[in-house]
């Protein structure tokens with residue numbers, strides 16, 4: 093019990109550091125993580141690829157340091173909160189009578205970062221000796237795209253030196269008994285469409301106003317959205333297997349001191365959409381749909397796509413984005429399944445992550461990366477008010493990681509000569 097108490101209070105301490113975008117307290121998080129590393133006896137360093145945005149890297153050296161290493165990645169930043177809409181202050185890490193810990197980051201993903209550390213703390217004190225080296229990276233800025241965090245880290249010479257063979261990164265909570273694991277993710281396309289049109293009197297009915305032009309597009313987007321959502325509702329497709337489109341802003345009107353001018357139809361109007369595209373869908377046909385149906389020049393529309401065709405994803409020889417294999421060609425998948433089972437957990441069938449994670453930067457290098465956050469029987473609350481994780485689920489997750497890290501760190505690929513038998 094006293095041991096469990098200190099495990100939980102370490103988790104609470106990390107949650108209490110306010111690392112919400114857009115002004116995360118990265119230095120405090122770094123100091124805390126390095127003090128944890130010291131207390132466990134892990135080698136630590138903090139690398140700033142961009143000033144003020146530290147990547148904290150911890151290392152447990154294996155007995156065979158030439159074998160490809162294991163990277164356990166997590167991000168240190170969290171999304172902003174609407175403080176007054178929470179039942180408990182989001183950076184108090186309040187533990188209620190049911191054992192639920194309320195905090196921004198309790199699911200996404202400070203739980204995972206601390207669970208890695210606790211699992212290693214336990215393995216280390218039990219006398220376990222890893223064969224492969226284990227790295228833990230705590231990266232900044234995931235929630236704003238990861239450009240100054242995981243992306244720079246993955247493309248650095250520093251990263252090459254680590255000789256990483258497998259990456260674990262974040263997954264999602266599961267409302268059922270089964271844990272969820274992710275082998276790929278959808279690509280974010282952030283679309284802004286703009287309509288221009290003839291201005292005129294607010295009382296006049298006429299064609300080709302900016303508002304009418306934009307509304308036609310919105311109607312078309314909504315029909316497409318419904319068609320995709322129907323596939324999910326009918327059970328034909330999983331959430332990560334369809335294109336999602338959600339309108340996230342609307343901007344139009346002629347401002348006045350009291351709000352907006354009411355008797356004037358404006359000459360410009362725009363709308364923004366968060367679109368997520370599965371690796372299985374054809375990006376060209378969606379691009380065509382945007383250009384021809386959602387923002388046709390013939391209707392005085394234009395568009396801009398952000399976060400689109402950024403450096404990655406790297407395409408395979410069939411022109412599809414790289415995804416992590418879940419068959420026997422990827423031993424790490426099977427090892428994960430087995431290790432979870434040994435710790436009395438069950439893994440559901442492999443899924444496509446519906447949003448985005450830093451795992452894409454590692455997959456783009458051709459590395460296998462698995463998204464996994466051990467939270468079963470937990471509502472999916474990331475980016476929501478009252479994000480919480482139950483203490484028992486948190487503790488179970490540590491057992492799960494202990495099993496995974498033990499098996500990963502001990503694994504030798506017998507089909508290659510990566511470690512001669514006589515050496516082991």
Ligand SMILES: [Zn+2]
Nearest residue numbers: 200201234262
């Ligand atoms: Zn996350």
Ligand SMILES: [Zn+2]
Nearest residue numbers: 171200235474
């Ligand atoms: Zn997030």
